[in-house]
Amino acid sequence: MLAPYTVARYGLYFAIAVAVLSVWLGQQAGASLDYSLLRAVFVFLLFAIIAIFVLSFALALKPGDGEEGFTGTDSVVTETLEQEGTEPWFQPIFEPGSGEIESACRVHHIPPGV
DSSP states (O other), X not given: OOOTTHHHHHHHHHHHHHHHHHHHHHHHTTOOHHHHHHHHHHHHHHHHHHHHHHHHHHSSOOOOTTOOSOOHHHXXXXXXXXXXXXXXXXXXXXXXXXXHHHHHHHHXXXXXXX
């Protein structure tokens, strides 16, 4: 097994190497230094973002048998509070009958906030 951030570190090294190569190739093609550096920064950011995206899926915890892939932080906090014996301060005014109704209510609250 690799050390925790080995893949990320070498991915960052690769992105820097590609950015430097981009500057060198730009200079060889006759582009100005500022254009070559700007392109190198863009290439570096592009490779870094792709690496972060790929690593987030590669290093994500795999769900066990019978578990959901992503439960969200609300359910984790709720479980932790219930284990500690914490009591809620108040009761909800309205409790939807199912998850679909709850999702529909949440969807209708998003557009005014945007």
